[in-house]
């Protein structure tokens with residue numbers, strides 16, 4: 001067991017000040033990922049800053065139609081909030097498709113955004129893993145790479161999928177992440193928050209040192225829209241996605257007027273399929289059109305030894321979701 005400091009913050013400035021120490025410092029909220037990784041000694045902090053007492057647990061509708069969600073709102077509270085169920089059903093469905101009731105009760109909105117990968121080589125603490133130990137290599141590329149490894153957005157340095165369901169729905173809805181740090185407050189577009197692995201897979205997000213997520217603000221819902229989250233996995237509960245889709249559509253005169261498609265389980269970050277969205281706008285409902293745009297969505301996919309099945313599965317999860325939404 002490694003020792004580390006523990007500090008409990010009562011305010012955001014106090015939390016940011018408490019994070020000003022040499023070495024690894026992590027903010028502790030629900031702890032559903034962090035505590036696992038501490039026990040495995042994959043994350044080795046010098047200090048944990050407990051932020052559970054910060055006043056970041058509210059969900060507030062804004063005058064411009066957006067919805068502001070505090071960083072510490074639990075996954076359960078977010079999925080069951082009446083405004084989320086009414087205005088963002090895709091988000092409620094995606095959260096409820098993830099983890100277990102007990103985990104959703106503890107896990108927070110910001111913690112879910114910051115979720116670490118589920119790659120076994122990352123978690124075993126000994127294999128070559130550029131994410132855990134920069135420059136050591138990637139055991140997954142030549143190893144077992146079936147379920148939690150991606151076909152979109154990979155690099156020669158890391159191929160792990162982003163594991164969140166919630167973030168896939170947020171990628172489709174569009175959102176802004178508000179962060180506070182030593183230099184004040186700033187906003188980051190959700191689409192730019194999670195970084196592709198490239199040749200620096202240990203850099204997973206756009207946060208600077210000591211910055212703390214305070215809110216995630218969802219874009220106003222598209223008017224007259226319908227939305228749905230479909231998740232395909234090895235078993236029907238408590239399992240990460242092999243492929244999932246969050247889709248929002250607006251129909252007019254029998255044609256697609258607006259479309260948002262985001263994918264999970266296949267990409268190294270929550271994956272927005274913008275080219276496929278554009279290709280579907282103006283089309284009529286047909287399985288042929290859905291199959292065509294699903295091909296577009298997966299056209300840049302690069303399979304590895306055990307996960308080539310994710311390319312047709314990624315197409316299926318788009319076609320089936322669109323078919324059910326337009327039935």
Ligand code: SF4
Nearest residue numbers: 119129130138158159
């Ligand atoms: Fe590490 Fe990423 Fe390779 Fe997994 S896929 S071993 S997380 S570098």
